[in-house]
Amino acid sequence: MSDPVLAAVIAAVATLVATIMQMRASIAREAAARSSSSSARKKSRAPMLFTFVVLIAAASGGFAFSQWINADQRVANVELQNGMKERITELDRTATQLMQARAVARAEIEAQSLRHLGSTGVVSLAVLPPCRPAAALASGAVGTPPPASACTESEATAVNLCASIPATATVAEVELYTRPVESDAPWSAARAQPGQELDHARFASSVTEASDSETTKLVCQAFSHWASDKARTARMVVHFRL
Secondary structure, three states, X not given: OOHHHHHHHHHHHHHXXXXXXXXXXXXXXXXXXXXXXXXXXXHHHHHHHXXXXXXXXXXXXXXXXXXXXXXXXXXXXXXXXHHHHHHHHHHHHHHHHHHXXXXXXXXXXXXXXXXHHHHHOEEEEEEEOOOOOHHHHHHHHOOOOOOOOOOOHHHOEEEEEEEEEEOOOEEEEEEEEEEEOOOOOOHHHHEEOOOOEOOOEEEOOOOEEEEOOOOEEEEEEEEEEOOOOOOEEEEEEEEEEO
16 A cells, blocks of 8 residues: 555544544444433434535545555556566667667677788698608508608698688688698798699699688698608798788
8 A cells, every 4th residue: 555545544543533532432422411301402402414425424534545545556557567668668779779889890890800810811831741652652551661762742741721711702812831840941931832842742732722612711722742861841821912
């Protein structure tokens, strides 16, 4: 029960109590006057009737006042609910806008990261052991030391160097490098060209592209190595544009 309704009820109860006390006093006076003449009793009925009228009026007034306060409270509750609904709608709209802004910001950050990656390049690295010709492998199988013969290019050890880039990207440049495993020379001094033979090693003359997933693709370059006296490292750097 709200505070206004409680106050109205208390006021109505106080009025009823006061009326009842007046009625009791009137009844007492009437009882004392019953020994008097009949005309006196008739006159004493007027206060009783007035008391009943006041009692009924007090009860009706209290009930009507409480109903009026309840009606006002119901209107206030409806207005409060409508305000809460509008607030919830506004919060939902704000949350949707924040999610959209976050998605746009995340997409922009990812695009910037991919552009930076495309500028610096995606690196693929492979290490190939010394080549062993077929004749040496056959001799080694029966327990005799393999002869120190060199491989031919047809017997070369081959590998595919592959780099994963975005499916929508365009290959801007492919840098190729190769050097012996034990070499400490900088990569800039070990640059190789597609199709160029370099110390019994060769990269393929062109790159190949293949789909890797819905969002990525593979850029691959074949590399072959047929030196039998040393292991070799091959390195590929793929630059791309979005």
